[in-house]
Amino acid sequence: MSTLTAPEPLTKKYITPGVIILAVLALNGVAFVLARLLFGIGAVTNLSDQYPWGLWIGVDVAAGVALAAGGFTSAALGHVMHREDYHAIVRPALLTAMLGYTFVAFGVMIDIGRWYYIWHPLLMWNGNSALFEVGICVIIYISVLYIEFLPIVTERFMGRVQLKGIFSILNRPLESLLRTLDRTLSKTMFLFIIAGIVLSTLHQSSLGTLMIIAGPKMHPLWQTPVLPLLFLLSAVAVGFPMVIFEALLASRSFGLKPEMHILSKLGTMVAPLLGIYLAFKLGDMVIRETFVYLAEPTTASVMFMIEIVVGVIIPLRMFLSRTVVRSPLWLFVASTLVILGVLLNRINNFIVAYTPPYATAGYFPSVGEISVTVGFVALLVLVYRFLVKVFPIISVEQRPISPTTKYSIRGTAK
Amino acid sequence: METRRDFLRTAAVAAATATLGDAALGAAPRIPSPDRMGVLCDLTACIGCRSCEVACRKAHGFSSDSPLSMPGRSNIPERRRPSADALTVVNEYKNATGVGSPTYVKVQCMHCDYPACESACIVGAISKKESGPVLWDTDKCIGCRYCMVACPFQIPAFQYDTALKPDIVKCDFCVDRTEKGGVPACVEICPVESLTYGRRPALIEIARKRVENYPDRYRNHIYGEFEAGGTSYLYLAKADFKELEFPTLKKDPMPGTSESIQHGIFAYFVPPISLYSLLGGLMWINKNRQKAEEETIE
Numbered sequence: 187m188s189t190l191t192a193p194e195p196l197t198k199k200y201i202t203p204g205v206i207i208l209a210v211l212a213l214n215g216v217a218f219v220l221a222r223l224l225f226g227i228g229a230v231t232n233l234s235d236q237y238p239w240g241l242w243i244g245v246d247v248a249a250g251v252a253l254a255a256g257g258f259t260s261a262a263l264g265h266v267m268h269r270e271d272y273h274a275i276v277r278p279a280l281l282t283a284m285l286g287y288t289f290v291a292f293g294v295m296i297d298i299g300r301w302y303y304i305w306h307p308l309l310m311w312n313g314n315s316a317l318f319e320v321g322i323c324v325i326i327y328i329s330v331l332y333i334e335f336l337p338i339v340t341e342r343f344m345g346r347v348q349l350k351g352i353f354s355i356l357n358r359p360l361e362s363l364l365r366t367l368d369r370t371l372s373k374t375m376f377l378f379i380i381a382g383i384v385l386s387t388l389h390q391s392s393l394g395t396l397m398i399i400a401g402p403k404m405h406p407l408w409q410t411p412v413l414p415l416l417f418l419l420s421a422v423a424v425g426f427p428m429v430i431f432e433a434l435l436a437s438r439s440f441g442l443k444p445e446m447h448i449l450s451k452l453g454t455m456v457a458p459l460l461g462i463y464l465a466f467k468l469g470d471m472v473i474r475e476t477f478v479y480l481a482e483p484t485t486a487s488v489m490f491m492i493e494i495v496v497g498v499i500i501p502l503r504m505f506l507s508r509t510v511v512r513s514p515l516w517l518f519v520a521s522t523l524v525i526l527g528v529l530l531n532r533i534n535n536f537i538v539a540y541t542p543p544y545a546t547a548g549y550f551p552s553v554g555e556i557s558v559t560v561g562f563v564a565l566l567v568l569v570y571r572f573l574v575k576v577f578p579i580i581s582v583e584q585r586p587i588s589p590t591t592k593y594s595i596r597g598t599a600k
Numbered sequence: 601m602e603t604r605r606d607f608l609r610t611a612a613v614a615a616a617t618a619t620l621g622d623a624a625l626g627a628a629p630r631i632p633s634p635d636r637m638g639v640l641c642d643l644t645a646c647i648g649c650r651s652c653e654v655a656c657r658k659a660h661g662f663s664s665d666s667p668l669s670m671p672g673r674s675n676i677p678e679r680r681r682p683s684a685d686a687l688t689v690v691n692e693y694k695n696a697t698g699v700g701s702p703t704y705v706k707v708q709c710m711h712c713d714y715p716a717c718e719s720a721c722i723v724g725a726i727s728k729k730e731s732g733p734v735l736w737d738t739d740k741c742i743g744c745r746y747c748m749v750a751c752p753f754q755i756p757a758f759q760y761d762t763a764l765k766p767d768i769v770k771c772d773f774c775v776d777r778t779e780k781g782g783v784p785a786c787v788e789i790c791p792v793e794s795l796t797y798g799r800r801p802a803l804i805e806i807a808r809k810r811v812e813n814y815p816d817r818y819r820n821h822i823y824g825e826f827e828a829g830g831t832s833y834l835y836l837a838k839a840d841f842k843e844l845e846f847p848t849l850k851k852d853p854m855p856g857t858s859e860s861i862q863h864g865i866f867a868y869f870v871p872p873i874s875l876y877s878l879l880g881g882l883m884w885i886n887k888n889r890q891k892a893e894e895e896t897i898e
């Protein structure tokens with residue numbers, strides 16, 4: 187490695203004009219969440235007996251889970267493949283996954299009618315239900331993500347616990363707790379990392395099984411028994427673009443130099459992954475002969491074409507180009523397209539493809555639904571920004587202290 | 601008696617689960633009891649008086665102020681669906697040729713033999729009873745509305761305007777009445793005996809005889825005999841069921857594909873455990889390889 191990098195808390199100030207805009211959007215979303223809690227789902231959403239699921243399930247939950255896939259794909263690359271050169275991306279990806287899944291849980295909670303019964307699936311099991319499996323896997327995976335995050339907490343605070351006043355009696359127990367955690371976790375972490383990857387493959391695919399039971403209520407362009415595989419493959423394909431997207435955004439926002447030597451290498455891995463997804467998607471279409479529906483100019487066929495061409499084929503071609511992979515701007519554009527493609531795919535699967543037999547009107551999300559979704563994203567970004575200032579997440583290029591030192595000693599590196 | 605049997609069955613399932621550890625594998629396809637009850641709706645007899653709607657509202661404690669609580673045909677022109685405010689509705693379908701009397705279709709939960717809603721429900725709040733009804737359990741339901749997504753007949757409704765404890769609303773086959781030996785309110789009130797309550801196999805026999813004896817009056821199709829694996833509500837009509845807006849469904853139970861995928865992924869937990877071991881092995885190999893590389897460099 188030519189440059190020595192290590193994750194450290196960022197020092198840039200928190201409040202910027204962008205942060206203020208995000209805060210306004212977040213507050214607006216919170217207001218609608220309150221309205222939903224006080225007056226019911228009908229008061230805020232356009233959901234109905236015809237369209238029981240809408241934007242919140244399609245985007246906040248389904249797309250949210252898919253876009254948090256960077257967590258398990260980079261864990262697989264960094265830890266299972268043990269590629270140390272990628273370690274710089276593991277922590278940001280982990281934080282994104284942790285926050286992403288936390289907000290998925292919030293999204294679920296406001297969408298279900300009885301949010302205070304969210305714990306029911308832990309005790310009341312239905313092994314036949316794809317939703318049950320998704321629920322259980324997501325609950326366990328969120329816990330695993332928080333455990334995976336703990337070493338970052340111990341690293342930050344070990345030897346630095348200095349509570350003031352009457353809380354100072356807690357200093358010692360807290361310190362020893364951190365040390366115990368650090369010791370046990372460093373020995374057992376591999377168990378959680380592998381569990382996280384297994385849990386992710388399970389629920390990413392089961393998310394695709396969800397709509398299969400809707401049978402003929404789902405447009406044949408999307409309704410296929412291989413949906414779980416398509417969901418898994420697309421989640422795997424969107425993992426690295428999501429990591430690249432965030433890394434470039436964060437470096438821009440914090441005025442850091444993007445780590446192009448890592449991001450470009452990540453970029454070269456996207457094309458094969460997208461290619462596999464595209465092959466299965468098109469193969470499924472050919473085998474089931476659903477291409478006939480593309481001849482009719484309907485909302486479904488247009489949305490399907492956008493999803494495939496703009497969201498998969500164009501970025502696939504872009505990622506094959508060396509110039510694209512080496513340029514921060516083009517890499518950002520290509521990654522954004524993949525993300526939009528997967529987002530659109532989840533929207534298509536859960537909303538566009540859903541055609542209830544007795545529909546009297548279509549579904550389009552209400553102002554309240556959009557506000558909540560936008561608000562959650564804004565809140566996620568705000569929390570992310572806060573946490574990277576508190577914890578050592580993002581790797582910053584160091585002035586080499588001594589080129590031969592392999593490990594920096596805790597406390598000395600700034 | 602019923603509760604005792606339920607208890608024994610739960611205990612047996614629990615024991616099987618504990619010994620085999622196949623909670624995720626699920627039970628073998630359940631064979632519906634031959635004694636399960638059903639309702640035969642003879643649409644050629646229905647006169648569209650909506651008495652069944654009114655009786656249903658009364659039996660389930662819906663507000664009696666609503667115009668829906670008045671019998672008569674004032675609500676008929678509008679095409680309606682069961683909702684949080686009505687468990688059953690009657691719709692009018694004009695004769696396709698323009699002459700002759702219209703057909704009235706009573707719509708409510710079909711009480712499927714293999715309900716998609718039951719298979720879908722995240723907490724198992726919906727269950728098909730041995731005696732026929734598909735029932736919803738308010739103590740378990742979390743209000744996720746996946747049952748509504750799954751139902752091929754678009755039946756379950758949701759109380760969107762209730763903030764604190766919204767219910768899933770659908771026909772409960774008047775289980776309170778039938779448990780005591782009664783018949784469903786809609787069946788009891790029907791003035792033209794369009795509705796017949798009885799054991800499902802017997803109803804199918806009756807329906808077959810009617811079709812056989814009056815081939816001019818009926819189309820040779822008992823809707824619900826095979827649709828979606830069979831339903832407890834069965835329909836006879838003269839018109840094509842497609843024209844009456846009945847969904848065209850295959851013989852296979854709705855949950856078939858998703859359940860076999862689910863159970864395939866989790867067959868005795870072999871796939872997840874294999875994946876776990878595979879990843880663990882890979883991790884170990886890669887770690888060792890790197891260690892070896894580092895040693896050679898040194």
